[in-house]
Each structure stands twice: as C-alpha cells, then as structure tokens.
Amino acid sequence: xxxxxxxxxxxxxxxxxxxxxxxxxxxxxxxxxxxxxxxxxxxxxxxxxxxxxxxxxxxxxxxxxxxxxxxxxxxxxxxxxxxxxxxxxxxxxxxxxxxxxxxxxxxxxxxxxxxxxxxxxxxxxxxxxxxxxxxxxxxxxxxxxxxxxxxxxxxxxxxxxxxxxxxxxxxxxxxxxxxxxxxxxxxxxxxxxxxxxxxxxxxxxxxxxxxxxxxxxxxxxxxxxxxxxxxxxxxxxxxxxxxxxxxxxxxxxxxxxxxxxxxxxxxxxxxxxxxxxxxxxxxxxxxxxxxxxxxxxxxxxxxxxxxxxxxxxxx
Amino acid sequence: xxxxxxxxxxxxxxxxxxxxxxxxxxxxxxxxxxxxxxxxxxxxxxxxxxxxxxxxxxxxxxxxxxxxxxxxxxxxxxxxxxxxxxxxxxxxxxxxxxxxxxxxxxxxxxxxxxxxxxxxxxxxxxxxxxxxxxxxxxxxxxxxxxxxxxxxxxxxxxxxxxxxxxxxxxxxxxxxxxxxxxxxxxxxxxxxxxxxxxxxxxxxxxxxxxxxxxxxxxxxxxxxxxxxxxxxxxxxxxxxxxxxxxxxxxxxxxxxxxxxxxxxxxxxxxxxxxxxxxxxxxxxxxxxxxxxxxxxxxxxxxxxxxxxxxxxxxxxxxxxxxxxxxxxxxxxxxxxxxxxxxxxxxx
Amino acid sequence: xxxxxxxxxxxxxxxxxxxxxxxxxxxxxxxxxxxxxxxxxxxxxxxxxxxxxxxxxxxxxxxxxxxxxxxxxxxxxxxxxxxxxxxxxxxxxxxxxxxxxxxxxxxxxxxxxxxxxxxxxxxxxxxxxxxxxxxxxxxxxxxxxxxxxxxxxxxxxxxxxxxxxxxxxxxxxxxxxxxxxxxxxxxxxxxxxxxxxxxx
Numbered sequence: 001x002x003x004x005x006x007x008x009x010x011x012x013x014x015x016x017x018x019x020x021x022x023x024x025x026x027x028x029x030x031x032x033x034x035x036x037x038x039x040x041x042x043x044x045x046x047x048x049x050x051x052x053x054x055x056x057x058x059x060x061x062x063x064x065x066x067x068x069x070x071x072x073x074x075x076x077x078x079x080x081x082x083x084x085x086x087x088x089x090x091x092x093x094x095x096x097x098x099x100x101x102x103x104x105x106x107x108x109x110x111x112x113x114x115x116x117x118x119x120x121x122x123x124x125x126x127x128x129x130x131x132x133x134x135x136x137x138x139x140x141x142x143x144x145x146x147x148x149x150x151x152x153x154x155x156x157x158x159x160x161x162x163x164x165x166x167x168x169x170x171x172x173x174x175x176x177x178x179x180x181x182x183x184x185x186x187x188x189x190x191x192x193x194x195x196x197x198x199x200x201x202x203x204x205x206x207x208x209x210x211x212x213x214x215x216x217x218x219x220x221x222x223x224x225x226x227x228x229x230x231x232x233x234x235x236x237x238x239x240x241x242x243x244x245x246x247x248x249x250x251x252x253x254x255x256x257x258x259x260x261x262x263x264x265x266x267x268x269x270x271x272x273x274x275x276x277x278x279x280x281x282x283x284x285x286x287x288x289x290x291x292x293x294x295x296x297x298x299x300x301x302x303x304x305x306x307x308x309x310x311x312x313x314x315x
Numbered sequence: 316x317x318x319x320x321x322x323x324x325x326x327x328x329x330x331x332x333x334x335x336x337x338x339x340x341x342x343x344x345x346x347x348x349x350x351x352x353x354x355x356x357x358x359x360x361x362x363x364x365x366x367x368x369x370x371x372x373x374x375x376x377x378x379x380x381x382x383x384x385x386x387x388x389x390x391x392x393x394x395x396x397x398x399x400x401x402x403x404x405x406x407x408x409x410x411x412x413x414x415x416x417x418x419x420x421x422x423x424x425x426x427x428x429x430x431x432x433x434x435x436x437x438x439x440x441x442x443x444x445x446x447x448x449x450x451x452x453x454x455x456x457x458x459x460x461x462x463x464x465x466x467x468x469x470x471x472x473x474x475x476x477x478x479x480x481x482x483x484x485x486x487x488x489x490x491x492x493x494x495x496x497x498x499x500x501x502x503x504x505x506x507x508x509x510x511x512x513x514x515x516x517x518x519x520x521x522x523x524x525x526x527x528x529x530x531x532x533x534x535x536x537x538x539x540x541x542x543x544x545x546x547x548x549x550x551x552x553x554x555x556x557x558x559x560x561x562x563x564x565x566x567x568x569x570x571x572x573x574x575x576x577x578x579x580x581x582x583x584x585x586x587x588x589x590x591x592x593x594x595x596x597x598x599x600x601x602x603x604x605x606x607x608x609x610x611x612x613x614x615x616x617x618x619x620x621x622x623x624x625x626x627x628x629x630x631x632x633x634x635x636x637x638x639x640x641x642x643x644x645x646x647x648x649x650x651x652x653x654x655x656x657x658x659x660x661x662x
Numbered sequence: 663x664x665x666x667x668x669x670x671x672x673x674x675x676x677x678x679x680x681x682x683x684x685x686x687x688x689x690x691x692x693x694x695x696x697x698x699x700x701x702x703x704x705x706x707x708x709x710x711x712x713x714x715x716x717x718x719x720x721x722x723x724x725x726x727x728x729x730x731x732x733x734x735x736x737x738x739x740x741x742x743x744x745x746x747x748x749x750x751x752x753x754x755x756x757x758x759x760x761x762x763x764x765x766x767x768x769x770x771x772x773x774x775x776x777x778x779x780x781x782x783x784x785x786x787x788x789x790x791x792x793x794x795x796x797x798x799x800x801x802x803x804x805x806x807x808x809x810x811x812x813x814x815x816x817x818x819x820x821x822x823x824x825x826x827x828x829x830x831x832x833x834x835x836x837x838x839x840x841x842x843x844x845x846x847x848x849x850x851x852x853x854x855x856x857x858x859x860x861x862x
Contacts, residue, residue, distance in 0.1 A: 002531060002532070002533045002534050032532050032533065032588055033588040033589055034532075034588055034589070034591075035588070035589055035590060035591040038591075061589060062589065098531055098532050098533055099532065099588075100531060101591045104476070104477070104591045106477050107401035107402075107404070107475075107590070108399075108400075108401045108784075109784075110784045134404070179760070179761075180759075180761075181759055182759060182760040183758075183759060183760065183784070184755065184758050184759065184760060184762065184783055184784040184785050185760075185783070185784020185785075186760045186784075207687070207760070207761040208684055208687030208688065208761035208762070208763055208789075209760055209761050209789075210763075210786050210788035210789040211788060212478060212786040212787060212788040212789075213760065213786045259529075261529055261531075267529065268525060268529075269529055394808070495805050495842070497808070498803065498805060498833070498835050498838070498842055499835070500837065501835070501836065501837040502674065502835070502836070505673045505674075506673055506674040506836075507674070508673070509672035509673040509674035509675070509832075509833060510672060510674075510831075510833055553805045553806075553842075553844055554805055554806055555806075556805075556806070556844060556845055556848045557806060557826060557845040557848040559848075560845065560848025560849045561848060561849060561851065563849050564849050564850065636849070
C-alpha cells in the first residue's frame with residue numbers, strides 16, 4: 001500500500017463538527033493526481049492504537065500541490081475522527097496512502113446527478129472539479145439539516161446547477177422529483193447516510209430506472225460488537241477481537257499481513273477464507289454475494305464480526 | 316547506455332534478427348518444465364540489470380524497426396488504433412506515463428521538458444521533436460494515445476474501470492497474437508477473454524479481475540504470456556489472417572529452427588491517475604527456436620513444455636499443426652538433464 | 663413457437679431470457695416475425711406493460727399485426743424492415759427519459775442491432791431485455807473486410823462483400839451486434855470443411 005508521510009499545513013474548522021485539513025509533501029514535491037471521488041487512508045498513532053480512516057479528497061484532482069479532506073467529528077465513533085479534531089495540528093506529520101477511487105464518475109454519461117447528505121458532500125467536491133474541467137453537464141443536490149451544520153456550504157461554489165436543501169428550513173430534498181424527467185444516459189451518484197442511499201434507490205426503482213445507472217458510496221465504519229476469538233490456521237494462534245476493534249485491526253495488531261484498500265467493506269481486498277465457522281458471521285460489508293454470506297466460507301475482516309464457538313481463518 | 320538499432324523487417328523478406336545480447340536477455344516465460352495457466356503476477360518494480368524487466372517500458376535494438384512496421388500496419392488499416400470518446404483523458408494519462416518513464420529511464424534517447432502544461436518532447440531514435448499543451452488535443456497531430464503509442468514498442472489496451480469490471484475502450488493493437496481490437500473494443504474483461512479455453516472454469520479470470528481492479532498508482536504489476544509464430548511477423552492479426560495464415564504450412568524439419576518463433580508477451584498493468592483507467596501494455600518479443608536453443612536450459616525446457624502441453628492449448632495458441640515437427644526438432648537439445656528453477660539462463 | 667434454447671457457449675455469446683414485465687413504466691418494444699408471440703405472452707402475464715408502450719413490429723411474413731394492435735399499446739407501428747423503422751426507433755430513443763425500458767423479441771439480428779443502437783443512445787444495458795424467437799440465422803461480421811453478412815445459417819459461409827469463405831465463431835460484439843467470421847481456408851487455400859447448418 002503506497003503511502004507518504006505528509007505535513008499538515010492547514011486545520012480549518014468549517015462548522016462545530018466539521019474541520020478541513022490540508023496535507024502537503026514535506027519537501028514540496030507534487031503529490032499523485034487523482035480522479036473525482038477518490039479517497040486516501042490516514043494513519044493515526046493514537047497512544048498504542050494505530051487507527052486508519054478513509055477520507056474522501058475534497059481538493060482539485062489535478063492539483064498536486066496538496067490534498068484536502070474534511071472530517072466530521074463522530075463523538076460516538078471509535079476515536080479516529082476525535083483524534084483528528086483534538087490531536088492534529090499544523091506542522092504535524094501523518095502517513096497518508098496514495099489515492100484510490102471506488103466512487104468514480106462514469107465518463108460515458110450524458111448527464112451526472114450528484115446527491116449528497118451531510119458529510120457525504122465530500123467526495124462530490126472533487127467530482128465537481130472534474131466535471132467542470134471536462135465541461136460535462138451535471139446537477140448537484142446537497143441535503144443538510146441546518147445551515148450551521150452544512151459544512152459543504154463553505155466549500156461549494158455558487159452555481160445554478162448546485163441546489164442546497166436545508167430540511168430545517170422546510171426544504172426537504174425529494175429524490176423522486178430530482179430523478180424524474182432526466183434524459184437517457186444520466187448517471188446518479190449518492191453519498192450520505194444509508195437511509196438517503198435507500199431513498200434514492202427506491203425512487204429510482206419506482207421510476208423504472210435500472211440499477212446500472214446508480215452509484216453510491218456509504219461511509220461505513222467498522223461497527224462495534226461483543227468481543228470474539230478467532231484462530232489463524234497458519235500459525236495456530238488464537239487472538240481476541242476487542243469490542244471496538246475490527247477483525248482487520250486485530251489481525252494487523254497480531255502481525256498478520258492482510259491486503260486492504262478501503263477499510264470499509266466495499267473493495268474486496270481483505271477477503272479471507274473461513275476454514276471453520278461454528279457460530280454466525282455478522283456480514284457488514286457490501287462486497288460478498290448473498291450466496292457467499294450464507295455459505296459462511298468467506299469474511300470481510302474490515303467490517304464484519306462473529307459470534308459463536310469457533311472461527312478459523314485461512315491466514 | 317547506447318543501443319544500436321537494427322534495420323530489419325517483420326514481413327515480406329523477414330530480415331528480423333536477434334543479436335547475441337538480445338538472445339541472452341530474451342524474456343523466456345517458463346520457470347519450470349511444464350505449463351498451465353496461472354495469474355502469475357509480480358510487482359513491476361525493476362529487474363536484473365539489462366533484462367527486459369529492468370525499465371518501465373523496455374527499449375531494445377528492435378525499437379526503430381518495430382515502429383516502422385506499426386506505421387505500415389496503420390496506414391493499411393487505421394482501425395487498429397481506436398479510442399471511444401470517453402477515453403481521451405486516459406490517453407493523456409498514458410502519454411504522460413510513457414514520456415516521463417522513457418525520459419527518466421533512457422535519458423540519452425528521450426527528453427521531456429515541462430513548463431506547466433507546455434511540454435517539449437524529443438525522441439532521438441525516431442527523429443521526433445514536439446511542443447504541445449498537455450490536455451489540449453488540438454496541439455498534437457493526433458489523439459494523445461495514438462501519438463505516444465506510435466513511439467512505444469508493443470500493443471496497448473486502455474481499460475475503463477466501472478461497474479465492477481474492466482472495459483477495453485481504447486487501444487493501439489498492431490502486434491497482437493490473433494485478436495481484433497475493432498471487434499473487441501467495448502467488451503468487458505470476461506467477454507474479450509471468452510475464446511480462451513479452460514481458463515474460465517478454473518476461475519483464473521475472476522481472480523485476475525479482482526487483482527487488476529485493485530492495482531494502485533505507483534504500484535504496477537507484470538506477467539508473461541506466450542504463443543508461437545511462424546516467421547518473425549508482428550502483424551498476426553485476424554484481419555490479415557488470410558495473408559499470414561498460409562505461412563504456417565511452410566514449416567519443414569529443415570527450416571523449423573529458423574522459421575518457428577517463440578513469441579512472448581511481457582504484459583504490464585498501470586493505474587492511471589486522472590482517469591482511474593488501467594493501462595495494459597503488451598510488449599512482444601520474438602526468438603527463433605534455433606537462437607533460443609543456444610541457451611541449453613531453454614532448449615531442454617521448451618522441448619518438455621511443448622511436448623507435454625494439453626492439445627486444447629496447442630490448438631488455441633495456433634501451432635497444433637506444426638507441433639510434431641517442433642517437438643521433434645527440439646528433442647535434439649534435450650538430454651534429459653535436470654533444469655534449474657526460474658526463467659533465467661544458468662551462469 | 664416457444665422461446666429458443668441455445669447450447670452453452672463462450673462468455674461473449676449473448677444469452678436470452680423470457681421477457682419480464684416492469685409494469686406500466688414507459689416502454690419501447692421492438693419485435694420481428696415470431697418475436698410478436700413473445701410480446702403477446704408478456705402482455706398476457708401483465709397487461710399493464712402495454713399502457714405506456716411504443717410498439718414497433720417488423721412482420722417478415724408472420725401475421726401477428728392484429729393481435730399486437732389488440733394488446734392496446736399507446737403507439738403501434740409496422741415497418742417492412744429494420745432499416746425502414748430505424749429513424750423512428752432513433753427518434754424514440756432521442757426523446758426518451760431515464761426509466762424507459764426496452765423489450766426486444768425475435769431474431770438475433772434484430773436484437774443485436776437494436777441493442778447496439780440503444781446503448782449508443784445512452785440507455786443503460788440493464789434497461790434492455792431480449793427474448794429470442796424464430797430463425798437462428800446470424801449477423802456475421804467479416805473480420806477481414808469488416809462487411810456484415812445478414813441471415814447466415816451455414817458454417818462456413820461466403821462473405822457477401824469480399825467473397826472469402828468464413829467460419830462462424832460464437833465470439834459476439836455487442837457494439838456491432840454481430841458475430842465474428844474468420845477465413846476458414848487461410849492456411850489451406852481452397853480446402854474448406856463441409857457446410858453444415860448452424861445449430862442453436
């Protein structure tokens with residue numbers, strides 16, 4: 001996993017909950033360029049726990065002078081966003097992976113419709129820049145509860161194709177209205193809470209849209225759960241996965257090398273074979289098929305958990 | 316490092332030849348005495364000095380003549396280079412990758428000067444000098460992918476990554492082993508590989524696709540593929556099959572060592588930054604059986620591989636009709652001795 | 663005539679299924695000859711599929727016109743050939759909005775061409791369904807001269823453009839809506855395998 005030690009050059013609160021960070025190369029070298037919708041994974045050494053969180057890039061994909069991310073502080077989360085907000089200052093050095101894109105634009109599209117809920121606006125900020133540069137038709141709909149919470153307002157340009165829906169002001173976003181009347185060749189990208197993604201899919205279904213024109217990114221954090229044991233077949237070692245620790249993190253802490261990319265259940269890189277499962281795997285990912293889940297012969301360690309007597313992985 | 320470029324042909328009078336140095340550095344693809352499909356990927360991060368794995372885009376003594384052969388093929392059939400409309404950004408990504416790599420890896424042959432988006436490219440072996448504005452297609456004589464691949468050895472497929480699959484949406488294909496870009500353009504990974512026997516049941520393509528989809532910037536991979544060709548012909552396209560096909564039947568026990576060639580593809584895979592597309596260069600190396608057998612380990616091993624290959628594979632790779640003559644010829648180089656693991660010559 | 667069954671083949675060979683209704687959402691329907699029966703059966707399973715349907719039929723000698731009209735599609739048109747109805751088909755695609763479903767039924771030639779046209783107009787691939795009925799004759803592109811020979815039912819066959827004798831491959835291009843034909847006697851000029859009927 002290619003990564004660089006980058007220097008934090010800006011820490012700018014946008015709203016009480018959302019802060020923008022900028023990273024630059026310590027020697028001023030150009031950073032790898034990317035495509036709209038890409039993310040990086042930031043490593044946070046938090047007192048003995050190595051945290052790794054994926055953050056969408058909000059900066060211009062063709063600007064290699066630095067990377068921008070916007071982090072929403074999740075007080076009920078596992079600690080990564082709190083670490084960013086309370087421990088990271090200008091001048092600090094953090095390890096940041098090269099950009100990876102699991103939420104790219106379909107450049108064949110005749111029209112792009114971007115739908116963002118809350119912090120889901122972040123990947124669309126880099127997508128917007130790409131669309132503007134390529135001069136492709138688009139419209140963006142940004143839903144937030146209140147103006148004070150809408151961090152994206154500070155980052156979005158003013159343009160007629162950008163629509164802000166503040167629910168507190170009685171202006172709720174209506175996916176059905178947005179989707180109806182769109183010409184053939186329109187692609188829709190949704191990022192935000194699971195409920196928003198489901199609402200867009202529902203509306204699309206009712207209008208007869210097929211699934212291929214819909215794209216979504218859910219910011220999935222590894223959910224906590226009861227601690228459980230897992231045995232590694234290659235070494236015979238059994239380790240315990242803590243309540244607020246993901247299986248992937250537990251394996252890494254035990255020195256097991258596992259390929260990973262998104263750390264959020266979407267890319268399939270960490271897929272691991274299950275040699276024995278006496279119990280139930282809690283599949284929290286978006287990668288495995290229904291058949292794979294039922295068979296319980298595979299697990300995605302980044303977000304999934306286990307309850308039962310025995311889980312043996314081929315690692 | 317100076318390279319003496321051959322003046323040779325890959326059609327008609329076939330004056331192609333490998334120097335002794337080219338023979339020694341040939342990318343022999345078999346690391347053991349038998350062959351079956353595998354994903355067989357490794358990181359493309361350098362290799363032994365002087366080997367075809369060392370540089371990002373290997374340039375060898377055949378460079379100038381190969382580019383001339385490409386020009387002839389394209390003049391006759393422009394459909395060998397196509398790019399669907401949404402792939403232009405990927406074409407620029409590829410142009411940057413090749414120009415930057417070549418200028419850094421072969422500074423005595425290529426120069427690239429960049430002042431913002433004003434670029435100045437010099438290709439000494441081909442006598443080309445070009446000033447242009449990066450991302451502005453009106454400043455180049457043709458599209459960016461075509462422009463740079465007319466100056467780089469091997470075929471190039473540029474794959475769009477979307478819908479959980481890879482799509483062959485652009486390419487420059489003039490030295491292919493018998494597939495048609497014009498027919499296959501727009502197909503996805505499984506579709507364009509559909510004609511390959513056995514590999515689909517083995518799940519090879521499922522694993523390969525997953526691996527390729529996760530290739531990241533700055534971390535290219537490579538693998539070797541192989542087939543057999545009669546005469547050192549680069550353009551073995553289906554389009555011209557009725558022209559080169561008859562040559563296959565001219566192999567005899569007397570000429571097989573000279574006429575029959577092992578054709579190896581060094582395939583590399585690169586994530587492109589601005590488009591998120593995957594570049595897939597397919598670099599073709601040819602060697603006659605008689606030249607190959609001057610390396611004792613390779614003579615022994617190739618005999619065993621071809622003797623024991625399943626019929627389906629020999630059929631698919633198109634040399635089944637000449638297989639008995641080939642295996643018979645190679646048997647003289649196989650004394651049954653053990654061969655060392657790995658692809659490189661001994662000593 | 664019931665839905666055709668094709669034997670398992672390579673992955674690029676298109677696979678067809680029985681049409682599945684998406685209810686009363688806007689629909690474009692195209693059928694030739696025996697394909698009409700597939701549309702009739704679709705409407706029998708769900709009559710609402712015709713409410714917002716624009717149905718175009720190429721009879722090719724098959725007498726289904728009256729029965730199709732009786733299904734009550736919002737618009738109905740007959741045309742003598744694919745080439746003749748193509749302008750109307752293109753206009754319908756140009757005017758369409760996302761949500762449109764395309765139902766194709768009949769020969770592979772019709773399905774292949776109509777699919778390629780729709781994809782080029784921006785219709786997503788998963789908005790297109792195709793059920794095969796009737797002749798299994800193929801559209802074949804000659805890889806050498808690029809000409810397409812229609813209604814090929816034998817293997818090998820003669821390219822109607824350049825005259826080469828070509829063998830029939832199952833390798834199919836969605837973009838061209840045709841299978842690939844390759845010179846059968848390149849290595850042995852004049853020596854051609856016996857002609858056989860193409861089997862499903």
